[in-house]
Amino acid sequence: MTAGAVARRLGVAVTTLRTWDQRYGLGPTEHEAGRHRRYSAEDVRRLEMMRRLTFQGVSPADAARTALAARADELTEPSARPAARVPSRRVMPVGLAQAAARGLARAAGSMDSDAIAEEIRTCLRTYGTVLTWTEVLVPVLSALGQRWQAGHSVVEIEHLLSWHISTELRMVVPGPSGPRRSRNNDEPIPALAPPRTLLASVEDEQHTLPLEALAAALREARRGTRILGARVPTDAMVEAVRRTGPAVVVLWSQIPDTADPTVFTRLAALGRPVRMVAAGPGWLASRRRMPSGVALPTTLVEAVEGVLAALGGPTGTGASRDAGRRLSR
Ligand code: B12
Structure with missing residues (x-):
């Protein structure tokens, strides 16, 4: 099958398939001279296992390891596992x-x-x-x-x-198992533990939406955040970390003009045990000037998993610990 056909069958984007191939080696194995590689029936069944596990909340790294290690007879027939049976999360x-x-x-x-x-x-x-x-x-x-x-x-x-x-x-709002609701009635909203994650866009940076998505995704995972929003001056950032003592700080830079790695140097100088995360395409050009230990996730999923792993506690899968290791590199 072509990548497009597999993507349609699985209900994922073609770019997702490419990422699974490049990152985890879950790619097409059939070769035809002069043509794009094709997915065999077994490749598709491995990908279906990958998709099932990731939509159940297993991290991509763990899901890929399981799917690659599965014997052919452990892979169910595609027709026997319609998407509707995926529990708790839908495709x-x-x-x-x-x-x-x-x-x-x-x-x-x-x-x-x-x-x-x-x-x-x-x-x-x-x-x-x-x-x-x-x-x-x-x-x-x-x-x-x-x-x-x-x-x-x-x-x-x-x-x-x-x-x-x-x-x-x-x-x-947070919920017991992957909430899919907005606040539209009088139901009590489950209380969250005090936030240990600080999110902010760096000085002069007006873009905040990806951080807001990260905060919402973490809330779904029942982790609260403090979010300082757009254009946070470096001095204020340092002060916020000093005052609130977060376990994780995520700083968003969308454009290279706002990406000044010295904010991380200043945070590191506080000597606090804080996991520092540089998120957003703005940081790409300055990544070599980052102090060591600053994580650079490239997707929302990677950032969510990395924060959950850094916070520790019950994150659902050992996969999140792997993501944490990825983040801490
Ligand atoms: C909405 C928006 C605004 C809003 C922001 C509102 C808000 N509250 O955030 C407003 C109107 C304020 C705005 C202002 C400006 N904007 Co604007 N804006 C956008 C727009 C349309 C979406 C931004 C966004 O949320 N992107 C997030 C996702 C959608 O994009 P992405 O970062 O490319 O996503 C990739 C990765 O980051 C990653 N990813 C996605 N989500 C997440 C989440 C996490 C946690 C992680 C780790 C990774 C990740 O996956 C994607 C694929 O690789 C973009 C267009 C664009 N392509 O992004 C322009 C864009 C970012 N803006 C741009 C510009 C130039 C500006 C202004 C300078 C314009 C002006 N002259 O005033 C000002 C800002 C100045 C400043 N100093 O900050 C340019 C930046 C060009 C550049 N690379 O330098 C863009 C790219 C538009 C363009 N095509 O030119 N903007």
Whole structure:
């Protein structure tokens, strides 16, 4: 099968398949001269095991190890395991993600606030933060960025959409096992332990949405955060760490102009046992100037798993510990 066909069958993005191939070696094994590599039936069944485990909350690294180690007779026939049987988490079929993204882009384009809010809320309730962010919101935001770069007037759309994304992400509540709800009734919201994670965008950095997604995803995992928002001056950042003593600090930089690694040097100089995380594409150019021990996750999932692992305690799988090791490199 081609990557596109496998992606459709599994309900994941083609880019996800590529990542699983590059990172974990879960790729196509069939070769045909002069053509793209093809997935065999067994490759597909391994990928289905991978997908099942990751949607159950197992980290990609652990899920891939299990899927690669499984004997052929341990892999169930695809037809015997419809997506509907995946417990607690649903898959987000590619078609649905694309339809939701199209709907959201349309609503944003016509500046229809109610429709924007409804589309985002429905996705968050049904699929949770990570899938909604990765499969729906990021594609729409990226497309908007491209239109801006091409000279279209989309700044007003960008602001409206950002507002609604923030609003809906802030409504994501913690729940017993992967909540998919927004705060829309009188149900008591389960209490969380005091936050040990501090999130902020660095000095002069106005972009915050990915951090807000991280905060929502951590809340779903029943971990509270302190989030300082946009443009946090370095002095204030240092003071916040000194005053609140977090176990993890995640600093977002979207654009290279705002990425100054000395903020990490200053935090390290406090001598606190704090896991420092540099998140966002802004840091890429300055990563060699980072003090040692600063983690650089490249995806929301990696950041969530890494924070959960750094916080310790019951994270559900040993996989999160692996992610923590990845983060701590
Ligand atoms: C929304 C938005 C805004 C909003 C932000 C609102 C808010 N509360 O965050 C507002 C309107 C304020 C804004 C302002 C500006 N923006 Co703006 N903005 C965007 C937009 C459309 C989305 C930003 C976003 O959330 N991206 C997050 C995801 C969608 O994108 P990503 O980072 O590329 O995602 C990758 C990785 O980061 C990773 N990832 C995704 N999510 C997560 C989460 C975690 C935790 C991790 C670790 C990784 C990760 O996966 C992705 C694939 O690799 C982008 C377009 C874009 N492509 O991002 C422009 C964009 C980032 N903005 C841009 C610019 C230029 C600006 C302004 C300078 C414009 C201006 N002249 O005023 C100002 C900001 C200045 C500043 N100093 O901060 C440029 C940056 C170009 C560059 N590389 O330097 C972009 C790329 C648009 C473009 N195509 O040119 N912006």
